[in-house]
Amino acid sequence: MDNQSEKKRLGFLDLPGEIRNAIYEEIFPSDKAVEIDFNPDASHIPDETLSPEASDVLMGIYQDSKVRPPPKCEAGSMLKINVRRATPTPRTKASGKRRPREPDWTRVLCGGLLETCHQVHQEAASFLYSRPVFKFSSPNALDHFLKTVRPENLEHIKHVFIAHCTRREACSEVSEFSKDRHDQKWIDVMQKAAEKLTNLHDLRIRLFIRELPVRIDLSQHWAQAILAFATTQQATNDAETTAAHRKARLPEISIELRLWYLENYLYYSDRNTLIVTQLHILFAEALRRRMIGWSEADALADFNEMNSQKWALLDRSYTHWEIWTDRGLEYLPV
Numbered sequence: 256m257d258n259q260s261e262k263k264r265l266g267f268l269d270l271p272g273e274i275r276n277a278i279y280e281e282i283f284p285s286d287k288a289v290e291i292d293f294n295p296d297a298s299h300i301p302d303e304t305l306s307p308e309a310s311d312v313l314m315g316i317y318q319d320s321k322v323r324p325p326p327k328c329e330a331g332s333m334l335k336i337n338v339r340r341a342t343p344t345p346r347t348k349a350s351g352k353r354r355p356r357e358p359d360w361t362r363v364l365c366g367g368l369l370e371t372c373h374q375v376h377q378e379a380a381s382f383l384y385s386r387p388v389f390k391f392s393s394p395n396a397l398d399h400f401l402k403t404v405r406p407e408n409l410e411h412i413k414h415v416f417i418a419h420c421t422r423r424e425a426c427s428e429v430s431e432f433s434k435d436r437h438d439q440k441w442i443d444v445m446q447k448a449a450e451k452l453t454n455l456h457d458l459r460i461r462l463f464i465r466e467l468p469v470r471i472d473l474s475q476h477w478a479q480a481i482l483a484f485a486t487t488q489q490a491t492n493d494a495e496t497t498a499a500h501r502k503a504r505l506p507e508i509s510i511e512l513r514l515w516y517l518e519n520y521l522y523y524s525d526r527n528t529l530i531v532t533q534l535h536i537l538f539a540e541a542l543r544r545r546m547i548g549w550s551e552a553d554a555l556a557d558f559n560e561m562n563s564q565k566w567a568l569l570d571r572s573y574t575h576w577e578i579w580t581d582r583g584l585e586y587l588p589v
Contacts, residue, residue: 256457264348266370266575267375268372268375272279272366275378276378279378279379279382279440280325280382282365282379282382283364283382283386284334284364284367284380284386284387285386286385286386286413286414287333287386287387287388287414288313288333288334288386288475288588289333289334289335289364289386289387289388290333290334290335290387290390291335291336291387291388291389291414291553292335292336292390292392293338293389293390293391293392293394293396293397293399293400293445294391294418295337295338295392295541297392297393297418308587317494319533320533320536320537320540320557321535322537322539322540323509325459325511328484333388336360336363336364336387338360348477350406352480354372361554364383364387365379365383369383372549377433379564380408380411381411381517382410383408384404384408384409384411384412384414385411385413387414388414388415389412389414389415389416389531390415390416390417390418390503391415391417391418392417392418392419392420392440392582393419393420393459394419394437394440394443394444394567395440397417397444398440398443398444398447399556400554401447401448401451403545406451409451409452409453410452410453410454411452411454412452412454412455413456413457414453414454414456414457415442415446415448415455415458415459416459416460416461416463417455417458417459417460417463418460418462418463419460419461419462419463419477419480420463420465421437421438421441421463421464421476421477422434422437422438422465422466422468423463423465423466424466424467428484437471438477441476441477441480442476442479443478444484445481445484445487446483446484446487448484449484449486449487449488449491450487450491451481451486452485452487453491455506456506456507457506457507457508457509458483458507458508458509458513459487459508459510459511460509460510461507461510461511461512461513462477462481462510462511462512462513462539463512463513463514464512464513465478465502469514470582471534471538471547471562473541473542473551474557477573478542481510481542481546482542482545482546484546485545485546485547508543508546508547509543510539511539512536512539514531514539530565533561534558534561534562534565535556537557537561538558538564540554540557540558541554541557541558542554548554
């Protein structure tokens with residue numbers, strides 16, 4: 256046997272690390288080019304697609320409010336992957352059937368690359384989890400994701416979009432218990448996300464509020480969950496990093512707020528639409544400021560100033576004024 260046949264055949268892992276990283280760069284999509292939606296059929300979250308005219312009006316409101324608008328993606332510029340959880344079937348001793356496997360979204364992006372070997376899995380995971388935008392439209396979907404993905408992979412995630420819809424007011428003891436459990440689930444999941452998603456670069460949150468009457472303040476459960484996320488993440492960073500690193504690791508945060516009844520009552524008046532939309536933008540900005548360390552008074556200053564003027568600005572002929580005050584609403588619906 257000659258010397259050439261005795262030479263060891265070179266494999267992928269024999270390549271220098273820089274070359275392997277360059278190959279991973281080519282395999283995986285660029286940063287934020289993919290959105291992975293874990294609730295593609297979430298009908299309780301309204302479609303955020305706006306007409307060009309409505310989008311122009313909304314951008315004008317953001318400019319008037321001196322608030323930076325949330326990031327938007329141009330249509331067609333992002334690959335969207337829908338992940339639908341398979342319906343579990345009970346496993347009985349008679350049938351011996353196992354629960355069905357859930358769809359593996361990783362295969363859509365890289366085929367079976369992660370299953371090649373342990374070393375390739377470790378090297379490629381940082382590219383796989385750091386590039387996409389992970390979208391969740393329910394606390395249960397986010398909670399399931401945090402439980403099933405390995406902690407070392409969760410640390411790679413940089414871009415997360417969370418949409419949450421609250422439940423209507425309880426009309427019985429059973430529904431009150433269900434609503435309380437739903438509200439507490441939102442708080443618990445946000446705290447868990449803050450503990451495990453320690454390397455976030457940007458976090459986008461959409462709140463869809465359905466309660467009636469509605470009170471817009473930082474003490475509400477849907478706002479407390481977001482503040483709990485910031486508090487928990489700050490405590491985690493305090494234990495792991497220095498002050499300079501903590502500042503550098505703060506994620507870019509954007510918050511959107513929508514209320515259910517607006518689309519049913521207040522949008523008949525263009526003036527009311529502009530006013531209440533601006534109020535929601537200002538309160539969402541106040542919530543964001545509170546998350547990044549502003550005092551409550553400073554965070555709410557712009558919202559309180561605008562809120563104190565709304566009585567004179569709103570067109571009350573389109574607000575069902577008597578109905579709302581009879582129901583004990585502390586604020587005019589905003």
